[in-house]
Amino acid sequence: MPQKEPADMTSHGDDALSSRTGAPGGDDRLSEDRSLLQQRLAVRELLDTEVSYLHVLQLCASDIRSRLQQLPQGDLDVLFSNIDDIIKVNSRLLHDLQETASREEEQVQLIGNTFLEFQEELEQVYKVYCASYEQALLLVETYRKEPELQREIQGIIEAVLPQAGPSGLSFLLVIPLQRITKYPLLLQKILENTLPDASAYAVLQRATSALQDVVTNINEYKRRKEVASKYTKVEPLSLRERLARINTHTLSKKTTRLSQLLKQEAGLVPRTEDKEFDDLEEKFHWVSLCVTELKSNVAAYLDNLEAFLRFRPQDYNLEIPGGPVVQYCYLARDLQLQAFPEFKQQLEAQVWQPLCSLAKALAGPQNLIKKRLDKLLDFERVEEKLLEVGSMTYEEEAARHTYQALNSLLVAELPQFNQLAMRWLSQILCAFVTLQRDLAKQVLQRAEDSLAQLPHHHLSEPAFRKLVEDALGQTSHQLHAFQENFEKVLPPPTTQPLLPGAERQVQALLSRYGPGKLYQVTSNISGAGTLDLTLPRGHIVALLQNKDTKGNSSRWLVDTGGHRGYVPAGKLEVYHVVPTEEELRGQARPHKDSQHQTPEPTSAPVPSVPTVTQVVAVYPFVARSSHEVSLQAGQRVTVLEAHDKKGNPEWSLVEVNGQRGYVPSSFLARAPSPAPWGWSLPS
Amino acid sequence: MSRIPFKIGQPKKQIVPKTVERDFEREYGKLQQLEEQTKRLQKDMRKSTDADLAMSKSAVKISLDLLSNPLCEQDQDFLNMVTALDTAMKRMDAFNQEKVNQIQKTVIEPLKKFGSVFPSLNMAVKRREQALQDYRRLQAKVEKYEEKEKTGPVLAKLHQAREELRPVRDDFEAKNKQLLDEMPRFYNSRLDYFQPSFESLIRAQVVYYSEMHKIFGDLTQQLDQPGCPDEQRERENEARLSELRALSIVADD
Numbered sequence: 001m002p003q004k005e006p007a008d009m010t011s012h013g014d015d016a017l018s019s020r021t022g023a024p025g026g027d028d029r030l031s032e033d034r035s036l037l038q039q040r041l042a043v044r045e046l047l048d049t050e051v052s053y054l055h056v057l058q059l060c061a062s063d064i065r066s067r068l069q070q071l072p073q074g075d076l077d078v079l080f081s082n083i084d085d086i087i088k089v090n091s092r093l094l095h096d097l098q099e100t101a102s103r104e105e106e107q108v109q110l111i112g113n114t115f116l117e118f119q120e121e122l123e124q125v126y127k128v129y130c131a132s133y134e135q136a137l138l139l140v141e142t143y144r145k146e147p148e149l150q151r152e153i154q155g156i157i158e159a160v161l162p163q164a165g166p167s168g169l170s171f172l173l174v175i176p177l178q179r180i181t182k183y184p185l186l187l188q189k190i191l192e193n194t195l196p197d198a199s200a201y202a203v204l205q206r207a208t209s210a211l212q213d214v215v216t217n218i219n220e221y222k223r224r225k226e227v228a229s230k231y232t233k234v235e236p237l238s239l240r241e242r243l244a245r246i247n248t249h250t251l252s253k254k255t256t257r258l259s260q261l262l263k264q265e266a267g268l269v270p271r272t273e274d275k276e277f278d279d280l281e282e283k284f285h286w287v288s289l290c291v292t293e294l295k296s297n298v299a300a301y302l303d304n305l306e307a308f309l310r311f312r313p314q315d316y317n318l319e320i321p322g323g324p325v326v327q328y329c330y331l332a333r334d335l336q337l338q339a340f341p342e343f344k345q346q347l348e349a350q351v352w353q354p355l356c357s358l359a360k361a362l363a364g365p366q367n368l369i370k371k372r373l374d375k376l377l378d379f380e381r382v383e384e385k386l387l388e389v390g391s392m393t394y395e396e397e398a399a400r401h402t403y404q405a406l407n408s409l410l411v412a413e414l415p416q417f418n419q420l421a422m423r424w425l426s427q428i429l430c431a432f433v434t435l436q437r438d439l440a441k442q443v444l445q446r447a448e449d450s451l452a453q454l455p456h457h458h459l460s461e462p463a464f465r466k467l468v469e470d471a472l473g474q475t476s477h478q479l480h481a482f483q484e485n486f487e488k489v490l491p492p493p494t495t496q497p498l499l500p501g502a503e504r505q506v507q508a509l510l511s512r513y514g515p516g517k518l519y520q521v522t523s524n525i526s527g528a529g530t531l532d533l534t535l536p537r538g539h540i541v542a543l544l545q546n547k548d549t550k551g552n553s554s555r556w557l558v559d560t561g562g563h564r565g566y567v568p569a570g571k572l573e574v575y576h577v578v579p580t581e582e583e584l585r586g587q588a589r590p591h592k593d594s595q596h597q598t599p600e601p602t603s604a605p606v607p608s609v610p611t612v613t614q615v616v617a618v619y620p621f622v623a624r625s626s627h628e629v630s631l632q633a634g635q636r637v638t639v640l641e642a643h644d645k646k647g648n649p650e651w652s653l654v655e656v657n658g659q660r661g662y663v664p665s666s667f668l669a670r671a672p673s674p675a676p677w678g679w680s681l682p683s
Numbered sequence: 684m685s686r687i688p689f690k691i692g693q694p695k696k697q698i699v700p701k702t703v704e705r706d707f708e709r710e711y712g713k714l715q716q717l718e719e720q721t722k723r724l725q726k727d728m729r730k731s732t733d734a735d736l737a738m739s740k741s742a743v744k745i746s747l748d749l750l751s752n753p754l755c756e757q758d759q760d761f762l763n764m765v766t767a768l769d770t771a772m773k774r775m776d777a778f779n780q781e782k783v784n785q786i787q788k789t790v791i792e793p794l795k796k797f798g799s800v801f802p803s804l805n806m807a808v809k810r811r812e813q814a815l816q817d818y819r820r821l822q823a824k825v826e827k828y829e830e831k832e833k834t835g836p837v838l839a840k841l842h843q844a845r846e847e848l849r850p851v852r853d854d855f856e857a858k859n860k861q862l863l864d865e866m867p868r869f870y871n872s873r874l875d876y877f878q879p880s881f882e883s884l885i886r887a888q889v890v891y892y893s894e895m896h897k898i899f900g901d902l903t904q905q906l907d908q909p910g911c912p913d914e915q916r917e918r919e920n921e922a923r924l925s926e927l928r929a930l931s932i933v934a935d936d
Contacts, residue, residue: 228931286754293748301741308734316724318717320874324882331885354920361927364934413932420930422754424923426764429749430906431916433768437899443892451889454882464886468789471879475872476796482869483800489807489858 032195039193043107046186050094053179057087059160060172067156070149075139079173081132085125086176093118108194112203115187116210123214126180127221133177134226140169180218184211220405227405228368277407280414281369287421288362294425295355298432302347309340324454331450339442343435350431358424365417368410375403505561506540511619513542514650514666519558519572533558533565540575541567615639617656618669629654629661637668694822699815699859707859710866711808717873718801725794732783732791739779746772764906771902775895782891789883797876800869811862814855821848 061083065076093114100110143149157168164171187208194201314332318325378399385396451457456464509518519541527534535541541558548555548566556569615638617631631637641653644662652665746769749755755762825848828841927933 225931229934283754283757286752290749290752290754293752294745297741297745297748301738301745304734304738304741308731308738311727311731311734313724313727313731316720316727318720318724318873318877319713320877323874323878324885325877328881328885331888350916350920354923357920357924358927361924361933365932367934368932409931413930417927417930417932420923420926422758422761424920424927426761427919427923429764429768430903432745433771433899433902433906437896437903440892440896440899443888444896447885447889447892450885454885455878456882461886461890464883465785468879468883472789472793475793475876475879478872479796479800479876482865482872483803485861485865486800486803486807489810489861491810491813 035193039190042189047097054090054094063160079136081129089121089125109200109203112207115207119210123217127218129176130218130222131225136173181215184208224405224409228409283418284414287418291358295359327450334446343439346435351428354428372406379403509542509561517543518575520575522571522573525567525571531565533567615668619667621663621667627662629659631663694819694826698822713870721798728791732786739776743772743776767905771898774898778891778894782887785887790880793880811858814858817851818855821851
């Protein structure tokens with residue numbers, strides 16, 4: 001504040017002067033002298049204060065800071081920020097200002113020039129300091145809450161700078177802020193006492209407004225940072241907190257924004273087109289897409305890797321003591337314990353983690369872009385109102401300001417963000433590729449060791465593949481042989497040898513009912529009801545009905561040749577006397593209880609009575625048509641087809657005496673010749 | 684093998700000597716173990732190759748999605764890098780498929796074939812068991828008649844019982860011998876059977892990883908990023924993150 005002489009004195013002095021001389025020139029000279037004196041004093045003040053300012057800064061930066069041992073380095077960085085840079089700049093400023101003292105006439109002008117030179121640097125360096133000042137204050141607050149710590153800090157400060165007083169640290173930290181805002185005032189004071197027509201005046205005027213600009217810019221920068229930090233914070237709000245946030249104010253904001261947006265969409269209001277911003281935003285959008293897609297794809301890759309590592313074929317024990325099997329187990333174990341886990345770990349550290357950090361960094365700009373749009377809508381509405389009404393409220397002015405702050409912030413920083421993100425992305429992809437190469441190298445080192453010990457390592461790959469194919473073909477045959485051998489172990493014979501005297505009975509049943517209807521009792525049957533039969537095991541019966549009068553299909557009506565009655569179906573098994581079609585053709589009869597998994601069907605021998613095929617006509621038969629052929633009892637015939645043209649098995653196509661024709665299948669019989677149980681006859 | 688406590692219908696005479704029983708159980712036991720191990724091995728191999736294929740497919744997706752991002756149209760360097768990456772991934776996928784096919788043919792299929800013998804073996808063992816039961820039963824019957832007073836009807840029944848017993852005993856003896864011969868042979872066949880498969884498995888890995896090393900080695904050169912040690916990478920990543928965080932528009936957390 002320029003010192004003002006008491007109003008009385010000035011006017012009194014002037015009156016006195018003018019009344020005595022009556023000439024204005026003398027007044028001027030006197031006030032001129034006074035001005036000059038004031039100017040000198042102001043200049044002196046500027047330099048002196050600069051000296052003491054610098055001195056205090058240096059004490060803070062070196063003495064005080066180094067003694068604050070108990071604070072972590074991170075805290076010190078925040079508290080003192082870029083004080084070293086400030087000291088550098090201000091030292092040079094002081095030096096240059098002191099030089100001007102040697103040139104008295106031009107000093108003021110030189111001072112003005114100096115400040116103009118330093119304008120840029122001062123802005124850069126104080127900008128940073130001021131931006132972190134808030135955080136520094138927060139730290140100071142936290143220290144204040146710990147009395148022990150507070151006392152220590154206070155002690156250190158008082159030892160070095162007693163004039164800091166009880167507020168110690170905060171007193172010190174605000175000094176640079178005070179200084180930079182003081183410059184315009186100091187210069188103003190010099191300016192006021194400079195003659196307007198002096199050559200120095202213009203320069204000094206420019207310098208003063210320049211320093212004023214510096215202060216304004218620093219404030220603006222600080223404001224931007226505040227705005228950014230307000231909107232980039234992605235706070236995890238609970239539902240309650242979110243609800244609490246909604247008040248009439250925010251609701252009205254949101255509805256006005258919505259209506260503004262609708263107006264835009266409807267074309268009622270021109271949309272503020274900003275091509276530059278739109279391009280930036282589009283690129284940012286693609287960058288985000290790239291990052292999020294890559295992140296989720298890498299996650300999938302890692303999941304699959306994990307799944308792959310879960311399977312451990314090398315753990316199974318085939319009890320094979322040496323050779324390639326053992327080689328493989330060693331190799332696989334080695335890879336699974338070392339090479340692959342290392343690979344996975346490195347992937348996570350060098351690809352996954354950075355992607356996560358990069359993805360997180362997207363949130364800030366995304367929020368800001370969204371907020372900018374919101375504020376833009378507010379801004380447009382305000383502009384409309386301005387056109388209509390001609391003025392705006394303070395709130396509206398603030399909205400406009402915020403939009404502009406956000407917009408300029410994003411335009412300034414989004415290109416950098418995009419560029420940095422792309423650079424990082426490229427590095428991450430390179431890391432991915434390098435890790436793949438390294439994994440391959442690791443595996444090869446180990447696998448090639450194993451390879452060297454394999455029996456056929458000298459063979460080329462195609463030669464080896466041929467060899468393996470042949471070997472597998474051979475062993476496949478061997479396996480077949482084993483399988484067949486096992487299948488030759490037949491089920492124990494279920495049919496019992498016929499009871500003496502039963503053969504005639506069987507023949508009688510056979511001629512009456514035909515071969516398909518004969519069954520043998522598999523275990524003793526004791527009949528309960530009057531219609532139920534009692535039969536010993538091995539007895540042959542003929543089937544009359546495969547269910548009883550009530551429809552119960554587990555109770556069959558049979559004929560024993562002497563009696564008729566019911567027997568449980570479960571105790572009967574088909575009795576074969578005559579060859580069926582399959583037996584004649586030597587084809588496989590599907591086993592009820594065994595599964596064949598090999599592609600080629602193996603021939604399974606007859607499950608019941610093993611017989612040798614010999615077909616003999618049992619009864620004489622007289623052909624009744626040209627399709628049929630006559631038989632004599634005991635005659636040998638060759639069966640061509642064991643069924644007629646319609647598939648009816650009760651007729652067989654045979655050849656006898658050079659003639660062909662159909663005969664009843666039941667008139668043919670095989671003469672059973674006993675074969676050793678359990679083996680099929682050699683084919 | 685039958686652990687039913689003594690009751691009517693069981694012979695008094697020990698028809699199968701203990702040593703034979705023990706031998707049989709031992710040999711069959713080994714084969715049962717082998718069956719389980721080969722089954723599980725086959726399953727694991729199959730699942731492992733499925734996971735392998737899935738991994739390769741997800742690697743291809745990485746480069747595919749990158750290639751479809753509009754950034755490629757704007758940034759030539761990025762496009763070059765992503766195209767090179769895509770080519771590499773696709774080639775690796777093809778090699779991987781080949782590897783899996785080879786494993787399928789020379790390891791998994793043979794395992795399956797080996798395993799398919801076991802049902803027949805198990806059935807044969809069951810039938811031997813059945814035969815043994817029948818043998819025991821009829822033996823007991825004969826012994827029953829032998830102990831009775833030698834009257835006419837009894838003698839007739841005894842004769843008949845002996846007639847019934849004979850073929851059944853022969854049947855059992857035959858089955859028993861056959862299995863005691865075949866089982867060890869089958870068990871030993873595994874030694875020669877599996878070696879080619881596992882040799883093939885190792886070689887398939889070598890072929891695949893050789894290609895992988897070459898392809899990714901070339902790509903690393905092409906991308907002009909010499910391999911740097913892990914710590915340096917970590918520092919790089921931290922530097923990149925700090926750069927981003929220095930921007931006001933990036934939130935600090």
